[in-house]
Amino acid sequence: MGDGRAVAGGGGGGGSNRPAWLQQYDLVGKIGEGTYGLVFLAKTKLRKSCIAIKKFKQSKDGDGVSPTAIREIMLLREISQENVVKLVNVHINHADMSLYLAFDYADHDLYEIIRYHREKLNQPINQYTVKSLLWQLLNGLNYLHSNWIIHRDLKPSNILVMGEGEEQGVVKIADFGLARIYQAPLKPLSDNGVVVTIWYRAPELLLGGKHYTSAVDMWAVGCIFAELLTLKPLFQGAEVKGTPNPFQADQLDKIFKVLGNPNPEKWPTLSYLPHYQSDQHHIQTVKYESSCLHSYVHLALKSPAYDLLSKMLEYFRIDPLPGRNALVPIQPGEKIINYPARPVDTSTDFEGTTSIQPPQPVSAAVAIPGSVAASSVVPPRAVPRPISMIGMQRMPPASMAAFNIASQAGIGGLNPGGIPIQRGAAAQGHPQQLRRKDPGMGMQNTGYPQQKRRF
Numbered sequence: 001m002g003d004g005r006a007v008a009g010g011g012g013g014g015g016s017n018r019p020a021w022l023q024q025y026d027l028v029g030k031i032g033e034g035t036y037g038l039v040f041l042a043k044t045k046l047r048k049s050c051i052a053i054k055k056f057k058q059s060k061d062g063d064g065v066s067p068t069a070i071r072e073i074m075l076l077r078e079i080s081q082e083n084v085v086k087l088v089n090v091h092i093n094h095a096d097m098s099l100y101l102a103f104d105y106a107d108h109d110l111y112e113i114i115r116y117h118r119e120k121l122n123q124p125i126n127q128y129t130v131k132s133l134l135w136q137l138l139n140g141l142n143y144l145h146s147n148w149i150i151h152r153d154l155k156p157s158n159i160l161v162m163g164e165g166e167e168q169g170v171v172k173i174a175d176f177g178l179a180r181i182y183q184a185p186l187k188p189l190s191d192n193g194v195v196v197t198i199w200y201r202a203p204e205l206l207l208g209g210k211h212y213t214s215a216v217d218m219w220a221v222g223c224i225f226a227e228l229l230t231l232k233p234l235f236q237g238a239e240v241k242g243t244p245n246p247f248q249a250d251q252l253d254k255i256f257k258v259l260g261n262p263n264p265e266k267w268p269t270l271s272y273l274p275h276y277q278s279d280q281h282h283i284q285t286v287k288y289e290s291s292c293l294h295s296y297v298h299l300a301l302k303s304p305a306y307d308l309l310s311k312m313l314e315y316f317r318i319d320p321l322p323g324r325n326a327l328v329p330i331q332p333g334e335k336i337i338n339y340p341a342r343p344v345d346t347s348t349d350f351e352g353t354t355s356i357q358p359p360q361p362v363s364a365a366v367a368i369p370g371s372v373a374a375s376s377v378v379p380p381r382a383v384p385r386p387i388s389m390i391g392m393q394r395m396p397p398a399s400m401a402a403f404n405i406a407s408q409a410g411i412g413g414l415n416p417g418g419i420p421i422q423r424g425a426a427a428q429g430h431p432q433q434l435r436r437k438d439p440g441m442g443m444q445n446t447g448y449p450q451q452k453r454r455f
């Protein structure tokens with residue numbers, strides 16, 4: 001963990017009393033803002049490698065970083081798997097007790113990839129890429145769940161995808177475990193402009209369930225999968241704000257409209273959920289059509305993608321097989337999309353003060369295309385290796401306990417490459433599905449709130 005000793009000058013931004021650890025980075029700019037604070041892009045001075053630094057807000061009561069949080073963070077440092085973003089360093093500024101977590105940097109995230117297809121390319125994401133993204137997401141989640149970590153805030157912006165380089169097209173799950181460290185937003189939502197999204201929230205949480213499992217992550221994965229296919233959120237409910245009540249009638253309504261009425265026959269634990277009883281009017285009196293999920297996602301009832309959405313099983317074993325580089329299709333002749341680099345606001349420094357430099361792309365190597373011209377054709381040697389489905393290992397029995405994605409989703413065999421599975425950190429608590437500040441940089445409002453987050 002970095003120390004908080006202050007030195008005069010140096011570092012990457014304004015201010016004169018900079019902590020010593022900051023000297024190892026050159027700050028490039030701000031890349032986003034979430035529930036817990038700001039995210040910056042920095043480069044290490046030594047190796048010039050890109051690092052995402054997440055600065056956590058001061059806690060409300062000003063008592064700094066709790067020992068529990070520190071313990072949890074140290075556990076997160078032990079987590080290591082290809083599809084989970086690596087926490088590379090932890091720094092504490094003793095002067096103001098602010099916390100900085102340094103992660104490997106990813107050029108893209110699913111939110112931006114989906115938005116790029118919807119708004120710029122006007123074309124669906126190719127099947128190979130959808131499948132590879134989804135497979136890797138499940139692979140990373142399998143690892144987290146096997147380590148008793150439930151993410152609880154899976155959504156497209158938390159699913160990162162690596163840009164050019166050795167790891168191009170590799171999915172990295174971000175933000176795992178953080179909801180546990182910082183259990184609640186530190187400021188009222190209206191104060192910092194962060195918007196909550198409930199679109200990926202599982203119905204058991206919306207119905208007041210407290211003892212939830214890794215199934216809440218699987219629900220979010222299903223929603224993300226549907227969004228990758230259709231380029232729009234599956235269940236876009238409007239949230240009733242200002243109340244700690246988890247019951248969100250509109251979100252549940254959106255879900256039941258697609259999936260049909262819930263009933264204890266299909267869902268045996270349903271009647272134990274607090275809001276199923278207390279809000280019977282909303283839930284039990286409305287008669288929804290039976291499930292029409294397949295038509296929402298424009299998939300035939302018998303299509304493999306639909307089968308996965310409802311059963312999460314067969315899809316990955318048929319052509320096109322998923323690959324490690326999700327962005328470069330395996331078949332020669334298929335188009336490659338050059339996704340734009342993440343925008344960086346170079347006018348904001350670590351202290352939050354601003355200068356006059358305009359936002360810039362991170363790397364000149366990544367084109368910032370405005371149209372389909374951003375596509376090119378896969379040269380034969382760019383063909384990535386597929387993920388082998390043969391010889392995939394089962395989870396060791398010890399890891400197949402209650403909170404195992406594989407057992408929940410029926411994908412016990414999906415553990416390619418013999419990923420070492422460890423058990424360790426437990427991560428549970430309140431789900432936080434909050435969204436970043438609207439940076440108001442001229443995005444059009446098309447009823448898709450997340451799009452406002454970029455500058």
Ligand SMILES: Nc1ncnc2c1ncn2[C@@H]1O[C@H](COP(=O)(O)OP(=O)(O)OP(=O)(O)O)[C@@H](O)[C@H]1O
Binds near residue numbers: 039108174
């Ligand atoms: N390691 C990283 N590399 C590149 N970008 C990242 C990295 N981690 C986070 N980001 C980006 O920074 C932005 C803010 O992320 P952050 O996790 O703080 O907020 P969020 O996911 O929008 O909201 P929440 O805090 O509720 O999860 C997002 O666009 C996210 O994709």
